[in-house]
Amino acid sequence: MLFKVEMKVNIPYQMPAEQAAEIKAREKEYAQELQRQGKWRHLWRVAGSYSNVSIFDVADNAELQDIISNLPLFPFMEISVAPLCRHPSSIHEDDR
Numbered sequence: 718m719l720f721k722v723e724m725k726v727n728i729p730y731q732m733p734a735e736q737a738a739e740i741k742a743r744e745k746e747y748a749q750e751l752q753r754q755g756k757w758r759h760l761w762r763v764a765g766s767y768s769n770v771s772i773f774d775v776a777d778n779a780e781l782q783d784i785i786s787n788l789p790l791f792p793f794m795e796i797s798v799a800p801l802c803r804h805p806s807s808i809h810e811d812d813r
């Protein structure tokens with residue numbers, strides 16, 4: 718199942734820089750492993766903001782919830798999720 722996920726990051730300005738850097742490093746490692754597994758298909762920065770648009774390819778809603786809630790930055794994010802389905806004009810066979 719494919720989902721569009723939008724994540725807006727709001728790290729409190731009081732957080733020490735080293736702590737923020739450590740959380741971001743863990744986030745990067747987690748995100749890159751999920752990309753290697755094919756579960757995090759696309760990860761795009763939204764230009765001009767500390768947010769991203771991502772496409773996830775997961776088994777079901779429960780797996781998406783598990784992945785998202787384990788993001789190291791999860792406590793500092795506003796997240797919105799939209800389920801996707803194949804567009805009839807798509808030429809990409811893996812759009813499902």
Ligand SMILES: O=C(O)CC1=CCC(=O)O1
Pocket residue numbers: 724726744745746748767768769790
């Ligand atoms: O910087 C972001 O948009 C948050 C994030 C998600 C995966 C990652 O590595 O950073």
